[in-house]
Amino acid sequence: MIRFLKATGYVLGLPVILLTAWWFGSANSTSPFWPPLSTIIETFPSTWTWDRIVGDVFPSLARLGIGFGLAVVVGIVLGTAIGLSPTLRALSEPVLEFFRAVPPPVLVPIIALFAGYTGWLGKIVTIALGCLWPILLNTVEGVRGLEPVLGDTAKSYHLSPWRRLVFVVLPGASPRIFTGARQSLSIGVILMVISELFGANRGLGAAIVQFQRSFAIPQMWTGVIVLGLIGVLLATLFKVVENRMLAWYVGQRQIERGA
Amino acid sequence: MSITTMLSGRGAQAPAAPKTDVALDLRNVQKTYDTPGRPHVEAIRNLDFQVRRGELVCVVGPSGAGKTTLLRSIAGLLDVTAGEVVLDGTTVTGPPEGMAVVFQEYGRSLFPWMTVRQNIELPLKEKGIPKAERREKVDRALEEVSLSEAAEQHPWQLSGGMQQRVAIARAIAFEPTVLLMDEPFAAVDAQTRAELEDLVRSLWKHLGVTVLFVTHDIDEAVYLGERVIVLSNRPTVLMEDVKVDLPPERDQLTTRSDPRFGELRGHVYELIQRAKRGERPDETAAVDKGV
């Protein structure tokens, strides 16, 4: 019981202190940029109504989901092919090196040329292209970094290429694939917001900027908080999936570290 | 109860129609490495020996004698430069069908993302064995190595000795003509090691599988083997093919205190010491097949 209280104290202690400090620190604020926390909280329910959630938040998340999903599929397929073939790797390395280094937001003007930027297509393509590189490159590394003894074992037991891929190569690369996917997801959230700042739009990012432009500052703050919460929520969700799918890896690491 | 029935036709007790009496035949095998930094490094100069069906043969040599190179060549994981490795009458060019390898790095040769059962089952799936039969074979193999209760655990949840048993179970469930073991017990503690040695002896005896056991431990080689092949220093040739004329029933206590065990051990030790000093048998001795 005492241990439980102590653990709770560690988890909630600092957040409570910070929130309290914010509450009292901003209580008598007259600065238009830093409204009191109480005002922000009061504004919250009237700003984030169900209509707004359906009209702005869901479409944003849907675009993120589709773009990220496309990136995962394409990234793993291409990454595995490149990781397994030294020739393909040598051929594509400098090109990939360039594309991974291009900061994803600069894709927006280019994609705008092709697909326009009012519909979903341009936004989804932006998110997918931005998310692709971390997954692709980490898959390549994961496939290459496979424990050589495991490769030998697979060979000496005559596993067919397909079985080797499904039971050996992909699971072996999965910790790296997840690392890449995690990086991609945070880039995806950034691009989800940025892609809504161009052209007339609806969506979470567009809404926040709309508040800022119309000087609805407490509403803008609620938007920043919603965006933050979504970031935290997605990261938590990702972690749950990762812990499930990589249970063997987590367990193995814990034992190695404990030993 | 035992897997002997599963192995019928392959075992020494019931040789249905073996093509030859020789399971594994090394014919003037040579291996030279060519790397940019160090061109033309001769690892194996000439090895020529045979393992008969159902035999348990140990290979020892001073450290760096190319034991691993030899094993990887036999396993078809490495091309030989000259000569050939013949398994069951067929020249080895890639990993051969009827061979299972137990690697030294037990921790890294088991797939950590699979349970013990899945690890053993995977090669059987590849053989196209139906599900029910697979299950049965896995259960029996696990029983052989006394690990039935660990079937649903992951390898990394087990101790080192248990992991190596899983690797052995995987190999015997595969029902190979030849079982290759590459210093399999080098990384486990002394007690576990003794247990695993007895396990290998008993599996060999009642499954009738042919075993080639590579080790750097002289005691282990003499205790386990029917023959001990002693390798020279690099570039490797055969120092001597020592026949171990100990009784087939072996026991950690009585066998190891047998005066004959001491003599053989002393003899192999002497050979290894000579090999370490760089002494080599004359070339005729290397070609001579000893037994």
Place this chain on the structure above:
Amino acid sequence: MSSSPATLAPPARSRATTRSRRSGRSRDLWLGVAGVFIVLAGAETLSRTGIVNPDFLPPVTAMYAALFEMLGEGWFWEALWLTVRGWALGLAAAMALGIVVGFVIGSIPFLRRFTNSTIEFLRPIPSVALIPLVILLFGTQPQSAFVLVVYAAFWQVLVQVLYGVADVDPVARDTAKSYQFGPLRVARSVIYPTALPYIMTAFRLGAAVALILEITAELVIGVDGLGRELGIAQSSGAVPETYALVIVIGLIGVAVNLLARFVERKALWWHPSVRSEHS
């Protein structure tokens, strides 16, 4: 390091690599050049033949013509300088802050447990959430970009440094204690060497993120720099210039990555993925 003459040629490598290793390096180089050429030639062909509308994808030769023209103009160099400066200052601040905070929190178990939940909560908050705020506070001044860059890169650095400090071998730490090393000596001779590879990784990750946010701030907010020029070029319909600027920004990214990885490889040579690149 461990390849003493006794353990000949790493047994783990497969036949194919052993055989091709001699000519592997130069062959890879040529393949890489060929890959770049294929992409450039492919883009040129698509555009010239009209398979892709040249208004959207001008010929590569036109892009490079625009690029070389830009190289002769003052605004280009000015913008390039501002972008690189913004990136470097933001990254330096994030590194300094992240390393100091990471070392302090990481070496004191109480602080580590106390701050854990807060760090885990604040870290995934997307830095772009701050865009409206910095616009209000700083408008298009460089400070806007600075805040975004520092915020984004700081978490990358902090988390890596925390991993690094946590990775210190307890035995090494105990040894240091039993010899009664002072805290500064422990930090310098035990914690720092262990954490160094992590700091290098932090530098690599932070450098990439910092560039992304610097360009984003320029493109979205209008802070002076290459990103702003890119936005202007695109909205004024100067398509070859748009592509030329993307190429330049991409090349800056390549340079940043190469620098970061060069530094990292020096410190991480023992890591399996790096090692297999060498052998």
